Amino acid sequence: MEFFRNANIDFLGKKWYFLAFSLVFSVAGVFSMAFWHGIPYGVDFRGGTLVYVKFAQTPDNNVIRASMDRAGLRNARIQSYGSAGSNEVLIDVSEQETNEQALDRGKTQIINALETNAPSGKQDLNNSSFLTVKTFLLQKDPLRLGTDADQRYTAQAQAIVNYRDKVKSGVLQSMDELKTAVDPAVVASLSDGFFLSNFGVRNVEIVGPQVGSQLRRQALLATAYSLAGMLVYLAFRFEWIYGVAAVITVFHDTLITVGAFSLLNKEISLTVIAAILTLIGYSNNDTIVVFDRIRENLKLMRREKLSDIVNRSINQTLSRTILTAGLTFLTVLALYLFGGEVLKGFSLALVIGILIGTYSSIAIAAPILVAYQDWRAERGKPVALAAAARDANRREKVKAKV
């Protein structure tokens, strides 16, 4: 089985189509970033408080918003999170509420606002720490252990917390559910000190303004260093024009990916930046494979035009390019579909990035090389690429003969 056996597509000829396609998406992305959704910074970069809550039953976002308003959190953003039926909600309180004088005030307010039916004197078992449960059991001593109590109750408390978290995803609906995990006497005693709210906090992210701006700077620096490193390595292994072509290609890929996030209004978090840096590496890989073939063919095909050599190189590597792109895309698609909510932004960036990265090696990097050399040849300047030099030489010889 083989795709692309002896392919012979004139890629360079279609370069204006490619350019148009790239321009459309780049401009759309830039427009969205400038005028529409802007750059959707995640909490890592803009600061703020995010509380991820899982409810026992399907929550009504309006009810939640009303509780937040009552607690004075007027700008809280409530968003359903995760797959349908997971009953998860993300509560996002803006930067103003998150200042470093009392960093976790937003979180405390949110949790207090959600705990609407708390009987006084009792703690919420769905949001209690292991230590709280153990301390209560040690005090209550429902199994009448006396000595040796510490070890037994540590195990019981651990079992309770593990059952709640690993089996019930963090939310118990009734105390009886615990009977399968621990001694019934222990379960009975729990009701004396604990009640069950209808939610469990799964994840909290609080980023102060200082850290937010630090991380923004780090992300920018990392991207800049990546690009610089690429330029240097390629200039060293090939010639500097190859480096420039690769950098422009990668810049194009990043722009379209970030633009896509802006168009789709998906948040850019730290892991998304990691994905973008990875796709820079991937797109570079792709470009290098084509460049390697071009370099090899330049030595072999001594009598052909540069554009023919480049076309031939692309066609020869087409099989490999599409295959690798396809296989990597398969794995990243698996990640996007099955990898869970936390990695959604990351995997989306990779899905887009791999498609664009593959396309750009053929559609952007190669044409830049050729266009640059043609431009230099026309100006009569000394030419870097050997083939273009030969073309210019031959033209001189032909003129001289005549």
Place this chain on the structure above:
Amino acid sequence: MNKNLGWKLIVIAGTLLFFLFGIIGIPEKWSGSGLVAGLQNRIHLGLDLKGGTHLILQVQVNDAVNVDSDNAVERLKTDLRARKIFADITKPDPVNNPDKVVLKGVPPESSSDLRSLVSDRLPEYDLTSGADNTWTVSMKAQALADLKNRAVTQAIETIRNRIDQLGVSEPIIEEHGLGQYQILVQLPGVDDPGRVKEIMQSTAMLQIRQSFGGPYPSEQAALQDKGGVLPPDQMLLPGRSIGPNAGEGGQTWYLISRASAVTGRDLRAADQTRDENGQPAVSFTLTGEGGRRFASFTGSHVGDNLAVVLDNKVQEVAVIKDQIHDQGVINGRFTEQETKDLSMILRSGALPAGIKYLEERTVGPSLGSDSIRAGVTAAVIGMLAVLIFMLVYYHAAGINADIALILNLIILLGFLGYSGATLTLPGIAGVILTVGMGVDSNVLIFERIREELRNGKTPPSAVEQGFGHAWITIVDTHVTTIVSAIILFIFGTGPVRGFAVTLSFGLFANLFTAVFVSRVIFDWLLSRKLRGEALSIG
């Protein structure tokens, strides 16, 4: 072509076993659960997979500088008074320039005295003159930087002590590179950050100072009592408890000396105890040097009032009945838990400066286990998709690629086990990506082999050419991706670093499996074929 084929196969088998051991160690039971237990022992899970709390705090180093300059002010006052030089000594800007002390009204004749005083008694400070007989004393730049860095190091030690006493397993407490005077604290398995933060944050700055007046119901009342102006060596501090003289809000105020007779640094031990009334209290013991100073202070102040100040709040005030040496008891309406926490905080040493929280992330264990499940599912599905595709597209050679891929995964996980690196959720994604990018090397080689076969080369020659040509490209692509990963590692935080680590390990492993292992398998296959028999490569 049996050249060293036997040895090469042994090397591969050895590598396989070596890295398998890295993943599961020697499991206690050779069963499903035994293997999983072995796995859990060797592979460290990050916070986002295990659950826990991640904090970034900033040490308020100016607090520590203020303490030092306050002591400098006291020393200046005592010494100047001894030489009968009277000057007005203030700190004009304790918030932004905590090391700056200004002296006004120093008579010109005394300037040489002042200079020798500063160079003898305050060697870390510089003296500069200003207009109108004013002088400025400020810390030398190097001394200032040293003091601030020492404050951070000390803060890390103190926090580590406190967290150790809490019994958190494998905590990470280290200086955070991203900003100034920042500390990173990671506490796996801690699902209640509130209590931990309180314990960490308490500066537990214990000071025993002289009390000149109080309790006053408000700051104004205290000022009135002193005729509107506070004496320069005294300050107002709020009291902790509600007393009979409380004003609205229950806040009382005391007039306390600026200097301390004894501080937390002089503490040798602190314990939970009960006072004369059976109420929870904290007992403390001073060091030898501290005890001597305390004895001399109390000896010369019999009949005066002593205030125990904790974190700049007056804990209790007592009359000095007679000389106290090195033991004492602090009470002040504590609960049992408060005395336990307080004595633990005092034992761990005082924080040299206050801390402010800049970032807090708490991953619940329920999310952690869900993440593991999702990550592993995606990895298995992705891997299966690739394995099956390679078989279909490359036929028998696909088995070659699949073996290389599986070996790649084992080596990668083994690396993780041996190095003790942390596996995070992006790290699992990195494993998945390694599978996708790793197979690229095989594709490069196989496509080249196909091309050579099409051009009429014999199988052995095609294999040779295929590996030879593809090698350069493989090196190029791996190096550039590894450079990307290194940059991610340098600039990234915990989860992103996990990703960079698995990606790099995976690529290194790939260099070995795609080139060496695949080649050995091809050679072995070829050695068993007859001359002219075709190579099954799709």
